[in-house]
Amino acid sequence: EVQLLESGGGLVQPGGSLRLSCAASGITFSNYAMTWVRQAPGKGLQWVSGIGGSGSSTYYADSVKGRFTISRDNSKNTLYLQMNSLRAEDTAVYYCAKSPVNIVVETGYYFDYWGQGTLVTVSS
Amino acid sequence: SYELTQPPSVSVSPGQTARITCSGDALPKQYAYWYQEKSGQAPALVIYKDTERPSGIPERFSGSSSGTTVTLTISGVQAEDEADYYCQSADSSGTYRVVFGGGTKLTVL
Numbered sequence: 001e002v003q004l005l006e007s008g009g010g011l012v013q014p015g016g017s018l019r020l021s022c023a024a025s026g027i028t029f030s031n032y033a034m035t036w037v038r039q040a041p042g043k044g045l046q047w048v049s050g051i052g053g054s055g056s057s058t059y060y061a062d063s064v065k066g067r068f069t070i071s072r073d074n075s076k077n078t079l080y081l082q083m084n085s086l087r088a089e090d091t092a093v094y095y096c097a098k099s100p101v102n103i104v105v106e107t108g109y110y111f112d113y114w115g116q117g118t119l120v121t122v123s124s
Numbered sequence: 125s126y127e128l129t130q131p132p133s134v135s136v137s138p139g140q141t142a143r144i145t146c147s148g149d150a151l152p153k154q155y156a157y158w159y160q161e162k163s164g165q166a167p168a169l170v171i172y173k174d175t176e177r178p179s180g181i182p183e184r185f186s187g188s189s190s191g192t193t194v195t196l197t198i199s200g201v202q203a204e205d206e207a208d209y210y211c212q213s214a215d216s217s218g219t220y221r222v223v224f225g226g227g228t229k230l231t232v233l
Contacts, residue, residue, distance in 0.1 A: 035222070037167075045159070045167065045210050047222035059220050062125075095166060105220045108173060110157040110212060114166040 002026040002113045004096050009118030016086050016122070022079040022096030022115055030054070030074040033099040035111060036081050038092035038120075048094070049081065050109070053102040064090075086122045093117040126150060126215035128225035135231040142198040144228045146211030149192055154213045156194040158187060161227075162207045170209075171196060198230070206232045 008020040022034070036048040049070040050059045058070050069082040079096050097111035128148040136142045146156060158171040169178055171187035174194060184199045198205055211225040 037224075044208075044227040045161075045212075045224040047212075047224060050222065061221060097167075105216065108155065109214060109222065110155075110169065110172055111159075111167075112169050112172075112178065114168070116166050 004115035006118040020081040029077040040092040050104045130225040144196045157212045
């Protein structure tokens with residue numbers, strides 16, 4: 001059974017930093033591209049960032065480029081999102097999700113398994 | 125920037141057919157995917173590559189594509205289908221990025 005478990009969310013002041021983690025089980029983690037998707041309170045889904053199975057290719061939404069860094073440790077079956085220079089508008093539930101393909105830009109980059117999410121609140 | 129457009133809401137009575145559309149200029153070149161998000165739960169994939177249904181998804185869920193519009197159809201809607209539905213595709217015209225539609229709230233009357 002595929003399981004994705006996010007952690008690391010919490011309350012942080014504007015300008016602060018936070019690192020989210022997503023522990024995967026039930027899969028050969030390095031075989032699959034992964035992604036972070038967020039949902040602000042009462043709003044829709046917003047793609048944040050994606051990473052290929054090897055970790056060498058990364059992609060970002062314009063709204064987080066230069067502030068957030070996605071990475072993965074395939075030896076630990078864990079995905080990360082380092083969030084710096086946080087803003088109030090980054091407040092959201094952050095989901096990690098697995099893709100059935102290895103490469104982000106490959107046709108068929110979608111998300112077949114999702115974690116339950118972790119809440120990030122940016123407020124003073 | 126590339127956008128996917130969905131109606132904010134759709135309402136149907138139990139047993140009727142619900143159709144949720146998603147429009148985007150790149151849809152003829154990129155597959156579309158559909159996710160169901162029930163209240164308090166994580167999103168779940170219900171349609172992939174325009175028309176394919178993952179295992180475990182009821183047959184009443186189907187997808188279709190025509191030009192710049194894709195459609196999620198739920199036949200014989202049940203009360204448990206009440207949820208938010210999001211389409212997703214990709215924008216590869218410049219730097220690759222994933223795009224979600226704004227979401228459609230399906231209400232079962």
